[in-house]
Amino acid sequence: MLYVHGLGHFHPENQIDNKFLEELDIGTNDEWIVSRVGISNRRTVLPLDYIKATRNKDLRAGLEAAEYSNAETGKRAALMAIERAGIKPSDIGLVIAGDSSPDNLIPPEASTIAKALGIEVPAIDFNTACSTFGAQMHFVKSMGESLPEWVLCVVPENTTRVTDYSDRSSAILFGDATAAAVVSTKIPAKTKITYSMFGGAPSGAFDVHIPRFGHFKQNGAVVQKFAIKKMVELLRGIQARDAARDYIYVGHQANLTMLEAVIKRCEIPVERHYFNISQYGNQAAAGAPAVISQRWDSWKSGDHVACVVVGSGLSWSALEIVWE
Numbered sequence: 001m002l003y004v005h006g007l008g009h010f011h012p013e014n015q016i017d018n019k020f021l022e023e024l025d026i027g028t029n030d031e032w033i034v035s036r037v038g039i040s041n042r043r044t045v046l047p048l049d050y051i052k053a054t055r056n057k058d059l060r061a062g063l064e065a066a067e068y069s070n071a072e073t074g075k076r077a078a079l080m081a082i083e084r085a086g087i088k089p090s091d092i093g094l095v096i097a098g099d100s101s102p103d104n105l106i107p108p109e110a111s112t113i114a115k116a117l118g119i120e121v122p123a124i125d126f127n128t129a130c131s132t133f134g135a136q137m138h139f140v141k142s143m144g145e146s147l148p149e150w151v152l153c154v155v156p157e158n159t160t161r162v163t164d165y166s167d168r169s170s171a172i173l174f175g176d177a178t179a180a181a182v183v184s185t186k187i188p189a190k191t192k193i194t195y196s197m198f199g200g201a202p203s204g205a206f207d208v209h210i211p212r213f214g215h216f217k218q219n220g221a222v223v224q225k226f227a228i229k230k231m232v233e234l235l236r237g238i239q240a241r242d243a244a245r246d247y248i249y250v251g252h253q254a255n256l257t258m259l260e261a262v263i264k265r266c267e268i269p270v271e272r273h274y275f276n277i278s279q280y281g282n283q284a285a286a287g288a289p290a291v292i293s294q295r296w297d298s299w300k301s302g303d304h305v306a307c308v309v310v311g312s313g314l315s316w317s318a319l320e321i322v323w324e
Helices: 018-023 030-037 050-054 059-066 070-085 109-117 132-146 202-207 220-239 256-265 282-296
Strands: 002-010 014-016 041-044 095-099 123-125 151-157 177-184 191-200 250-251 304-311 314-324
Touching: 002 041, 002 070, 002 132, 014 018, 014 030, 014 050, 018 030, 018 041, 018 282, 030 256, 030 304, 050 059, 070 109, 070 151, 070 177, 095 109, 095 177, 109 123, 109 151, 109 250, 132 304, 132 314, 151 282, 177 282, 202 220, 220 250, 220 256, 220 304, 220 314, 250 256, 282 304
Parallel strands: 095 123, 095 151, 250 304
Antiparallel strands: 002 177, 002 191, 014 041, 151 177, 191 314, 304 314
């Protein structure tokens, strides 16, 4: 069993709305974007004037222009999770981090986040792209009693820094977000992860790709078809655990039309589909946990969440989260 004591999230202040993208003159407008991906707004760590002037063609310049580092956004989300857990940063015994666009090759993101929090503990990176949060939960849960009492997991996803804003297919998608969780395999909490899994298909490794010195690229049509099929399979797997249960669905915040296709096939009522992509964009691995974190104070006893995500690798993970 894995107990979730607190979730946290952070979205930077700068907003990229569809009007801003239309003004970039990259062949898009609000109607086109909403009809295809269901996104109206996104957040970014980049200054808007920088995006307008450069389209973020120089990735090194983008990293330098960013108003927040991954360590800083990681710290902010972590502090929210720690406060909600009712503990202090010094209580954390292990920090795990992972994301799609790290600040450095070394040191690990987990080390820089721990440094920002002012704690001296073991820190490791565990990254599976957009499925990272679910994968972290699955493997932490599997490690059981060998772990410290309190583990902090963080996914700082500031992917606008690797987005080419002259490429319409990428520019309309991404928004920055960071999510964090304080979890324990030893100390009970009212929120727990009762089921988890992780899988992969490395034959599709380069269908979603950020090279070391390049922008985000994906084989869009192939990836979307794969993602819908896999999320339907994962969601049905959780539904089969309790056929009488009315699950709340939180999926990978990649594309709203894709999410809607999943709930239609799995017969999830629209009011039990929770998402934030329309206002925050594709937040990579931080999207699904951010949705859950944003509702942290409204979850009630008896809520069961089926959280399913897919990512580069190709990889996927699924969680059943229960409030008691």
